[in-house]
Amino acid sequence: MLASASLFALMAVSIRLASAQLHPFQITFFRSAFGALFALPLLIGPGWSLLRTPRFGFYVMRCVLGMGGMLAGFWAIVNLPLAEAVALSYSSPLFVTIGAVIFLGEVVRLRRWSAVIAGFIGVLVIVRPGSAAFAPGSLVALLAAGLTGAVTISIKSLTGSEPADRIVLLTTLLWVPLSLPAALAVWQWPHADIWPWLGLSGALGTGGHYCWTRALRLAEASMLAPFSYLQLLIVAVLAWWIFGEAVDHYTALGAAIIIGASLYIAQREHALARQRRASTPQARAEPPI
Structure with missing residues (x-):
């Protein structure tokens, strides 16, 4: 999770x-296309059988x-201060x-509804x-955060039965055609100095x-939730260093409230899940994933 956040x-x-130079919709397409290329090595070993799944329709929805x-998220990254978009x-x-x-x-x-309300106060x-x-x-x-929340619910379902390599590969491959229509609406060929950033965005x-x-x-x-918040710290430092963007007091305070509320929700979900496992003998007998 630390590597992911970074x-x-x-x-x-x-x-x-x-x-x-480029519109965020076109950047989304190139991020998807280069991302798919960097994901193809996952086929080494299992081959094309890695793409076979009984849950293909669920993948498409996800x-x-x-x-x-x-x-929406890329548009926000381009048009808002970076730290605010990430917060x-x-x-x-x-x-x-x-x-x-x-x-x-x-x-x-x-208690969890109170944390949700507190989080939206931070927003x-x-x-x-x-x-x-x-x-x-x-x-x-x-809007991007809401859609990401829906994806989080779906990926929790997938990780219970699908290997991580398949989730990453199928997702990145499906993103390419899905991102193309929006990119074509604003299409222009990137200048030579933009290509490295597009390739890097796909790899990262x-x-x-x-x-x-x-x-x-x-x-x-x-x-894992606390470790994911390293992303905000890195973004804030790099935005200040590269783009001269300082984090204002409102963004810092709001981010602290949102993160605190999110951590409390995660802690409560963990506690409730532990109680459910303790009260279900069959669940206690299952091996860890």
Whole structure:
């Protein structure tokens, strides 16, 4: 998870550098295309059998949601201060909790709902609706976070039965055709100095996705959550160093509230999952993933 957070932070910087010429929708396509190329070595050994799955329809649904989140997220990275875009992306666990109630029928009690409300207060601190500092683009960042929350729910389902290599490879391959229509609408050929950043975004994105999927298979999300927040620190430092962007007090305070709420939600989910395992003898007998 530490590697994943670091790679995704560097990917955000490469996306911003590529945006000197290209629209974020086109960057999304090249990130997907190069990402698929860097994922192809996963076929070494298992061969094309790695792509066979009884859950292909589920993959397509997950990739449609993921592509929507990627398009919105890349737009936010290009058009908002980097630290603000990443901080708002951390509201994703709040949407996961709401989605678990709506789509999975999960029972969420007062303490977790309180954390969700606190998290959205943190969002309001960053966004500051009604003030002169309000940027409508922040709503796009929140859309990306909501779609990422839906993807998180889906990937938790996949990691229980599908190998991490298949999840990464099928996802990256499906993203290429899904990202093409939006890219064609704003298409222009990249200049020579932009290609390295496009290739780097694909390599970093695939590496980050692979490490993230591996981490979710090896350990519970609640334990991994604190390590993922390293991304915000790296992005904040690099945004200051490369682009001269300083993190304002509102973004820092709002990010702290969102992260605190997300960590509390993760801790509560871990505690409840442990209680369920302890009360189910059959579950105790199952080997760890």
